Amino acid sequence: MTTPDPSNIGDDLGLGLRLPGRGTEDERGRRRLHPISPLVHGASALPIGIILLLAFGGGGLIRFGAVSIAVAILGGLVVAILVAAWQYLVWRNTWYWFDDDGDFRVDSGVLTKRQRRLQLSRLQTVDVTQPLAARIFSMAEVSIEVAGTHDSRVRLRFLTLAEGRALRNEVLARAAGLRHDTVEAPEAPIVKVPAKELAVSLFLRTTTAVLLLLTVLIVLTSFLSGGWGAVGLALVTGGLPIVLVVAEFMKYFDFTVSESPDGLRLHFGLAKRETRTVPPGRVQAIEIVEPLLWRRYRWVRVKVNIAGVGGGDSGGNKEETLLLPVAERSVALEVIGRVLPGLDLDRLDWQPAPARVWRRSPIQGGRLAVAWDDRVFAARRGRVTRRLTVIPHVRAQSVRLTQGPWERALQLASVHVDSTPGPVHIVGLHLDAGQARQVADDEVLRAAEGRRGDHGTRWAADS
């Protein structure tokens, strides 16, 4: 382990503490995380430690009253100190830097050493997030993700917010082929989702609204009939949607879309503020969702597939990637226009499913249709909740034709245009079998045509 240059040792907290390694680079240009990171880890373990202690020794603790609370806090502190001590070792052994090939490198590991090299030409996203504990210390976590099937994400915990932003800009600039000392890309806000609109829209989502209505009915009938047996059920039908609404509200609170030279930048979250950058040309497919009760406000939600995001990360947790949780249609179309330039949904020539489709899908049958122009393929479905999906021909991975027994009896078939993993699935349901095959074959040709005209990934260097 190299000793850092003493002249660079900083006093970041203004407490007279001299912390080694702060802001230093060793002779190979390797950088360290912020030295108070172990403390942040320890602080985030504090409540967990207390909860665990209460859970295991709960009975005994309750008996001893106030003393027990002191014991629990003390125990939590011990856990936090242990975590912090371990994280100190992690911190000492973690280095990150940009190597001479322009790759991002991370060396880490206390017992098992690990060296990782991220090819920035395959960069998907750089997120700066502030989990609650980090927020208290005004620290931030930077996670960098490249295209790859598994474990393609590194998380740097923690840097100061300013350092985190600077690192994000450096990564984005290097990936885009710009000089890496470019100043922070200026942001110009385009859309801000008002809290009221978000809250109202979440309550008016079809499932939420149906469940809440059901709850009201259950409570009413219980009240009128005098039997309270169904109240337990009402707790579930009423509680579940409220929990979901609150969770989504917290997650997407103050959702802001801004334009920056790196692409669209999304900021959102109440307790945990997240930042996501969507570089142009990385959007694989979009979906415009319009639940029944949103229509009178002309509201829509926009989902996107971004390669490497949303299909479940190395931790395996699935995430719905949104471009906008709720916005007026015209606003949404403007934002979509920035990630898929030249898209004009009104000029698409919709090819509907044949009339006999009502025998397969009586409700949504009349809305099923596909359309395409020289850039994109689009499919729509859904009557109660309208869904419109769009994929640029260039982004189509493969094309599938499927037919179930019921479709077969009616000579219908569905066309799927496969996109990278994510919330958006593009499917033209229940078309005439012959027409479906024609659409599939044509789409493959258009995709091939599109790929021939597609350019490299270092998009900023081209323009």
Add this chain to the structure above:
Amino acid sequence: MADRTEQAFSWSEGWHPVSSRLITARRITLALVYLLVVAGVIVLFVLPGIPQWIPVAALAAAVVVFIWLWWLIGRRVRSFGYAERGDDLLVTSGILFRRLVIVPYGRMQLVDVKAGPIDRWLGVTTVQLHTAAATTDASIPGLEPDVAADLRDRLARRGEERSAGL
């Protein structure tokens, strides 16, 4: 009218079926699974306190299902087919749920060749294609090992030539 569906899921020329040895391989697997079923029925016969008709009915049902699956395997395997076109590979399969997958060579990220123990013994191999989409699901079972190796090399070469970014 049924031929319109046939047309939709096929390709007129250069269409290859898969080896009929796959039928044997799958029927052997079925028979092995059925050994467990037979064991279960025998246990029913031996156990005291169970009316005789229960194991008899179970046996009859098992036999009927066995015959049906035996026949279905033949049809399912014969439903597999693939065709190599200029720029893409077509794979079709399924009887009840029909499927046709068109994978452009330039989109292939990985070509897997695999064979289980029974498959190896009978000389059948599966070639599976992967793209960046998890939903692509294009696998061709029941190829003879050298045919599979040739196909893999051809696909890999064409993939290399036409490779495109995401």
